Amino acid sequence: MNYNLNNTDKTEQKSTSGKRLLKLLAYIKAEHKDLLRAFCIMIVSQSLTLTAPFVIGYTIDHYVQSKQFSGILLCSGILLGMYLVNFGFSYWQSLMMGGVGQxxxxxxxxxxxxxxxxxxxxxxxxxKTGDLISRINNDTDKMNQFFSQSLVQFASGIMSMTGAGIFLLCINVKLGVATLLPGFMLLVFTRLISPLVKSKNAANMKSTGGLSAEIQESLSNFKVIIAFNRRDYFRKRFDQANQQSYRTAVSAGLFNNIFTPVFSFCSQMAMLAVLVYGIYLISVGQFTVGLLISYLSYSNHFYNPIRQLAALWTNFQMAMAGWDRISQILELESDLKVIPAGPAKENAPLISFNNVNFRYPGSKDILRNVSFNMERGKTYALVGPTGGGKTTTASLIARLYDPTAGEVMLNGRDIRSYTPEERATQIGFILQEPFLFSGTIQENIIYGNARYAEYTTAQLEEVIAKAGLDTLLERFEEGLATKVVSGNDGISLGQKQLIAFMRAVLRDPDLLVLDEATANIDTVTEQQLEAVLQKLPAHTTRVIIAHRLNTIENADEIFFVNNGEIARAGSFSHAMNMLLHHERSS
Structure with a gap:
């Protein structure tokens, strides 16, 4: 299955954008109460704001021109009260929307x-990990900024424009039409340019994710950079990613800022139309000075939000571009589905491969029509040249992947019928490059093992001793309390493999897969690990992938994995002959 997030067809993106917007509306449904309260507050706030120009115009026509100072003071007090109430409502609204955004x-x-x-x-x-981090941090933050800061201003601006437009038309229809005409031109302009703005912001977010991925990769492999003295190579790669981010940021910035000057120009044209036509109406006795001042104020209430919406619309497009990138992840489904369990075959082997084929996306077949069985309690070794398919076979056994064709059976049942929890209790996997979490050795050992989750340190030490793992724990001065910091060199790779070994063995699995588990361990420690493996329950099956000959020489059965095929190698000497024959022929 193609999971590449940066390789999505553009036509597919367009067809899903509407659906994603509906999903976003459904997603914010949980906040509908606070959004409804904020909307009600907004109605009251905007009503007070839009009433103020009418009060000002009325005061000028009825009290200022006739010099009735008591009326002027009364209207001034009314305006002051309206402004104070509006201030309180605005603050309350900001608090609520800030909570919604967070x-x-x-x-x-x-x-x-x-x-x-x-x-x-x-x-x-x-x-790439860096791109995923960027989606979780950067893209979600774009949405937070819009919902906590811009959404209220956006809705308030729309409401202000609607109310002001109604007042403009009610006061004088002809003058109102002349005033609102530039606004309709802006609507058409915004409609045409918005898709381009969104695409430019999406490209910028993608390049930001690529830059984050490049930084993450360079820092994670810095020791290799130093060892090979290739700072120039990674500096060049970083410069390329940085330049790409710069170009897309400039392009996005140009389109993000295109609204402001256009909106300002149309606003100025509207104000000029109001002044010219309004003064004409006053000269013919169809208008008053107070109404003209109110009209200018309402024009400002219509076009000032438009100027603000120029920036807010850009934030909206950025939020939608971020939502598209987030939705790409949320819409994905795992192809490792759990299927209904059929009847288990009696006296079946622990593991069975039945005509299994496998390939990675975009590559040739790694395994072709492979069939074999693994019995309970035996030790199996997988040998073969590098890239022959040993780790892939082990990954299929542990269901890290599903075969392209054929089936893998576990205890006589299709391995796909086991839930992840059931499968994890039966199969232990020690990876070639073990990963540890930041914390203590104790926390890493009991990770994912519910059986020992509530054990005290003393109880866990007793379990470790019974399993014969105490000699491995003695390698750490502070025992189970030894601190582990992910990505830190305080613990060697060999020590990490010891911890991973203890973690897997304590799960007491039916099947234990060791993928080069002793590659970074000295011979003495390897012998200790072998002694631990011998103490495993009789029913435990071991699958060993190793290049060291002494690691596999005691295996009950050896499989030779190469060129898409898995063949029984018979004895240890026969397996070595097959390896030598392959090396000579290649």
Whole structure:
């Protein structure tokens, strides 16, 4: 399945944009109460704001011109009260919408991270970590900024424009039409240019994700950069990503700022029309000075929000571009589905491959029509040249991937019928490059193991001793309390493999897969690990992938994996002959 987020067809993006907007509306439904309160406050606030120009015009026509100072003071007091009430409502509204934005940010990031945990390894193989981090941090923050800051201003501006437009038309229809005409021109202009603005912002977010991915990759592999003295190579790659980000940012900035000057020009044209036509109406006795001042104020209430909307609309387009990138993740589904469990075959082998084919997306077949069985309690070794398919076979056994064709059976049942929890309790996997979480050794050992989650340190040490793992734990001065920092060199790769080994063995799995688990361990420690493996329950099946000959020489059965095929190698010497024959022929 194609999980590449940056390789989506543009026509497909256009067809899903409407659906994604509906999903966003459904997503914010949980905040409908606060949004409704904010909307009601907004109505009251805008009503007070739009009433003020009428009060000012009335005061000029009835009290200022006739010099009735008591009426002027009364109207001034009314205006002051309206402004104070409006201030209180505006502050209350900002608090509510700030909470809405922060809750949305929290829920969005949580939803994206939960979705990432549901996706298979194939997804992470096809997407860069830095880009995913950018989507979780940067893109969700764009949406937070819009909902916590811009949405209220956006809705308030629309309401102000609507109310002002109604007042303009009610006061004088002809003058109102002349005033509003530039606004309709802006509407057409915005409609035409918005898709381009959104696409430019989407391209900028994509390049920002690429830059983040480049930085993450360079910092993660900095030791390699230093060892090979290739700062120039990574500096060049970073410069290319940085230039791409710069070009898209400039392009997005140009289109983001195109609204402001156009909106300002139309606003000025409208104000000029009001002045010219309004003064003419006053000269023929059809208008008053107070009404003209009110009219100018209403024109400002119509066009000032338009100028603000120029920036707010840009924020909206950025938020929608961010939502599109977030939606790409939220819409994905894992291809590792759990299927209904059929009847289990009696006396079946622990693992069976039945005519299995497998290929990675965009590559040739790694395995072709492979069939074999693995019995309970035996030790199996997978040998073969690098790139022959050993790790792929082990990954299929642990259902990190599903075969392209054929089926993998576990205990006589299709392995796809097991839930992830059931499968994890039966299969232990020690990876070639073990990963540890920041914390203590104890926290890493009991990770994902509910059986020992509530154990005290003393109880866990007793379990470790019974499993014969105490000699490995003695390698760490502080024992289970030893601190582990992800990405830190305080613990060697060999020590990490020891911790991963203890973590897997304590799960007491039916099947234990060791993918080069002793590659970074000295011979003495390897012998200790072998002794631990011998203490495993009799029913535990071991699958070992290793290049060291002494690691596999005691295996009950050896499989030779190469060129899409898995063949029984028979004895240890026969397996070595097959390897030597392959090396000579290649």
């Amino acid at each position: 809750r949305m940010l929290y829920n969005l990031r949580n939803a994206v991270f939960v979705k990432l945990q549901e996706l298979p390894i194939a997804f992470f193989n096809q997407n």
